[in-house]
Amino acid sequence: MISGNQHRTSLFFIRRVIFLLIITIAFISCDNSEAKLDEIRRIFASIGLDNPSGQVFTDAEILNSSESREFIISDPDSFTFVFFGASWCPSCQKELPTIEALQRSLSENVAVKFVFISENPGTVARFMESNNYTVPYMLDRRALAASSNAVEKYPTAYLVSPKGKTIFRVEGLFDWSDPILLSAIEDSLEIWY
16 A cells, blocks of 8 residues: 555656656757757858858848848748849959859758849849849848948858848858858758758
């Protein structure tokens, strides 16, 4: 026969086991996106792409190529490459073909946007058309998005996570078609998704 003390001890033990199981299940199923982001940041830092200043990307509603208002990060479930630059910028002109190559090689889980700063819509449309560029672009006519993201040098690029966190920021010319970069992107997508 079980005494009252043994019964209470058994109930206490059972409750404790149930509590620990609930905590374990909650821990396993919780959103571990910060840990994933840290791992992804380490991957990019290993190839020299990081965000040493801790600059955070600030989304903004600006004009898209159809001249309707849209947020730069239009798909919150995707990573987004955001490139700030101008059609008259020699480094941007050199970089755009590699951005085109990057866009072609990415999965649907990664969006690419080129944000033209302080430019006339017609000038940008002619520039994109004459060079056969298909990268989605936006117009930051008053440089508000550029200013809120501390863009001082063209081109400046960000990789932003689905949670809106900055993975890295790069200022200046970069070859976005580099196979090492593409491999890092693939590794990051495997970690996230």
